[in-house]
Amino acid sequence: MKILLVKLSSLGDVVHAMPALQDIHQTLPDAQIDWVVEAAFAPLVRRCTGVARVIESDERRWRKSPFSTHTRAAWRAFKLDLRREHYDAVIDLQGLTKSAVVSRLARLAPGSKRYALANRTDGAGYEAPTRWLADVAVPIAPHTSAVQRSRELCARALGYSLPEKESFGLVSLVHSAWIATDTVVNRLSKLPCVVLIHGTSRADKQWPVAHWQALGARLNAAGYTVALAHGSDAEQRTSESVASQLTSAVVWPRLGLDALTDALAQSAGVIGVDSGLSHIAVALDLPHVQIYNFDTAWRTGPQHSARQVSVFARPAPSVDAVWQAWLGVCLTVRQPVASRPA
Numbered sequence: 001m002k003i004l005l006v007k008l009s010s011l012g013d014v015v016h017a018m019p020a021l022q023d024i025h026q027t028l029p030d031a032q033i034d035w036v037v038e039a040a041f042a043p044l045v046r047r048c049t050g051v052a053r054v055i056e057s058d059e060r061r062w063r064k065s066p067f068s069t070h071t072r073a074a075w076r077a078f079k080l081d082l083r084r085e086h087y088d089a090v091i092d093l094q095g096l097t098k099s100a101v102v103s104r105l106a107r108l109a110p111g112s113k114r115y116a117l118a119n120r121t122d123g124a125g126y127e128a129p130t131r132w133l134a135d136v137a138v139p140i141a142p143h144t145s146a147v148q149r150s151r152e153l154c155a156r157a158l159g160y161s162l163p164e165k166e167s168f169g170l171v172s173l174v175h176s177a178w179i180a181t182d183t184v185v186n187r188l189s190k191l192p193c194v195v196l197i198h199g200t201s202r203a204d205k206q207w208p209v210a211h212w213q214a215l216g217a218r219l220n221a222a223g224y225t226v227a228l229a230h231g232s233d234a235e236q237r238t239s240e241s242v243a244s245q246l247t248s249a250v251v252w253p254r255l256g257l258d259a260l261t262d263a264l265a266q267s268a269g270v271i272g273v274d275s276g277l278s279h280i281a282v283a284l285d286l287p288h289v290q291i292y293n294f295d296t297a298w299r300t301g302p303q304h305s306a307r308q309v310s311v312f313a314r315p316a317p318s319v320d321a322v323w324q325a326w327l328g329v330c331l332t333v334r335q336p337v338a339s340r341p342a
Contacts (some may be wrong), residue, residue, distance in 0.1 A: 007061040007093040020150035025050030027160040049169035049270025092116040100133040115157035168283035174264030199235040199271025
């Protein structure tokens, strides 16, 4: 059986779709599961257990110059790659016009069908062409988390019962040759390091810089080195500002998604805002505290593990609330919080 999943973006949404793929892989172990995703997130999808083929879309770049020679050539190559196989099921996990069009372009085996969401779920984007272009539109209860939405859609499309255990299947390469050659990550692997993820695409999801500095100071006092990740010049400046106030901190270089995943995997844990990198931490099963300024953790936050918790308050959680959550996570995983060695 050949199955095509369509989940193009964004980073957090791609991570949230991984458990659905694991359900299929567990229930139909002989199935070939291909995935269409934005090129920027393809390295992460290739780390997902059970993916046979990753088909890269560069739709974000194509939109910038839709009529250029390069774009037309890239679009033709994408369609050729997409239509290489005839699928027994095509499942649109995104619910947007762009994903519906991709699903429609894919080839079906005789008698097979395209499946998509029949309705919008709370807090998620949804566009009507999703159900118009599908052969079967599957209704999902509106108040459903991002992970559960994809899991239920795939289970109902393919006719299996949901496995009891949720798994992301994300593989890190912490023992690869790459780690041995990367001086920053290799150095940090010898230290109890907590990664602070402050960057997010929405300003209203951010946590105050002063809060990060105060939290970092508590982590230093407890014997941790703090690492700060960034993906833009503005985020780098914030990382440097936080690090400047700490006794033991390192600002990571701007790492690619592969390298960043491996670096996160070596840490003692992650504390971060609602962002794609925080969701990667969840997928890696790291000790994790996720910070919310909005009451939306039920939809995108950690769900089923005491070692991964969310903290919500308006206008933002306090430093003490996040610190207490971290101490609770440490107790759950029996991770010592000790004074810094002399």
